[in-house]
Amino acid sequence: DVKVTQSSRYLVKRTGEKVFLECVQDMDHENMFWYRQDPGLGLRLIYFSYDVKMKEKGDIPEGYSVSREKKERFSLILESASTNQTSMYLCASSSSHETRGPDTQYFGPGTRLTVL
Amino acid sequence: RKEVEQDPGPFNVPEGATVAFNCTYSNSASQSFFWYRQDCRKEPKLLMSVYSSGNEDGRFTAQLNRASQYISLLIRDSKLSDSATYLCVVIRPADYKLSFGAGTTVTVRA
Numbered sequence: 001d002v003k004v005t006q007s008s009r010y011l012v013k014r015t016g017e018k019v020f021l022e023c024v025q026d027m028d029h030e031n032m033f034w035y036r037q038d039p040g041l042g043l044r045l046i047y048f049s050y051d052v053k054m055k056e057k058g059d060i061p062e063g064y065s066v067s068r069e070k071k072e073r074f075s076l077i078l079e080s081a082s083t084n085q086t087s088m089y090l091c092a093s094s095s096s097h098e099t100r101g102p103d104t105q106y107f108g109p110g111t112r113l114t115v116l
Numbered sequence: 117r118k119e120v121e122q123d124p125g126p127f128n129v130p131e132g133a134t135v136a137f138n139c140t141y142s143n144s145a146s147q148s149f150f151w152y153r154q155d156c157r158k159e160p161k162l163l164m165s166v167y168s169s170g171n172e173d174g175r176f177t178a179q180l181n182r183a184s185q186y187i188s189l190l191i192r193d194s195k196l197s198d199s200a201t202y203l204c205v206v207i208r209p210a211d212y213k214l215s216f217g218a219g220t221t222v223t224v225r226a
Contacts, residue, residue, distance in 0.1 A: 035216075040124070042203070042218035043160070058213070090159060104150070105214065107159035 003027070004108035006091055012114045019078040021111050023091030031094045032074035033105065034058075034066060036087040043090065049074055050096075081115045088112050117142050120206050122217035129194050129224055136190040137220045139204030149187050150205040151178055154219065160203055163189075194224045 007022035025032065031050055035043040035058075045058030047066040055066050063085060067075045074093075078085055089112075092105040122139045129135045141149075148167055152160040164171050166187055170179040177190045191198055204217035 040218055042120070043216040045213060048213070104162050104165070107161070109159050 004091060004093055004106050006089075006108040006111050008111050009109060010112045010114075012116065013078075013081050014116050015082060017078075017081050017115075019081050019113065019115075021076040021078075021089055021091075021113070023074045023076070023093075023108055024072055025074075025091075025093040025106070025108075026072065027093060027095070027106065028071065029093035029095050029106075030071075031096060032068065033092040033094075034064075034074065034076045035090045035092065036060070036085075037090055037110075038087050046076065081113075083115050086113060086115045119143065119208070119215040120204055120217040122204050122220045124218060124220060126221040126223050129222070131194055131196060131224055131226055133194050133224075134190065134192050135194055135222055135224075136188055137202070137222075138186045138188045139217050139220075140184075140186045141204075141206045141215075142185070143206070143209065144182075144185060145209045146185075146206050147209060148207040149178075149180065150207075150214075151176075151187075151189050152203040152205055152216075154201045154203055156200075163202070191222070194222075196224050196226060198222060199224045 004025045033048040034046045037043045049055045049068040065077045090110045091108040094105045151163040153163045154160040166178045175192045179188045201219040201221045203219045206215045
């Protein structure tokens with residue numbers, strides 16, 4: 001059974017703190033993604049990775065960085081948390097299809113981050 | 117204009133009813149689409165893919181109208197368990213990234 005796990009379901013941090021969100025998948029997927037989900041805005045892509053040590057910016061990368069040292073693990077880092085980064089963070093993974101690109105994305109349960 | 121737009125709803129329907137809603141996309145070159153379902157406080161999960169003109173899976177039918185650039189989802193014989201937010205997803209042809217709509221909320225009442 002497909003499984004994507006995230007390190008925390010709920011997290012409360014203070015402004016200026018460094019925050020690490022961890023994501024692990026057990027499906028040997030090449031692609032991993034970090035999204036944030038806010039009411040009325042849907043899911044927005046922050047960063048993604050097509051391979052180990054490879055990362056690319058998504059649509060809203062400002063204020064975030066990522067790390068992918070192992071195929072199964074993709075970390076999202078908030079260098080200095082701010083209140084506007086309060087959100088639901090969702091990690092996803094997928095395999096790649098030769099002609100249509102990334103295949104179905106499987107999501108983790110999400111981390112609800114509150115920055116005070 | 118947003119890449120993917122959905123009517124947020126909510127659509128409140130009685131059990132057994134049929135409910136349908138649309139999703140419009142801005143890029144006419146888009147070829148691949150998904151419907152995801154997201155239950156309250158849960159992660160999105162794939163409901164169905166829409167690769168050609170449409171797709172049917174049990175009580176769920178997805179249709180694609182390329183001329184008008186929208187996809188629709190129809191749910192027949194609604195069940196209480198169909199209550200969820202349905203996310204429209206479009207694969208961007210330039211980079212294969214997914215663009216998500218904000219979701220349409222459906223509530224099925226007894």
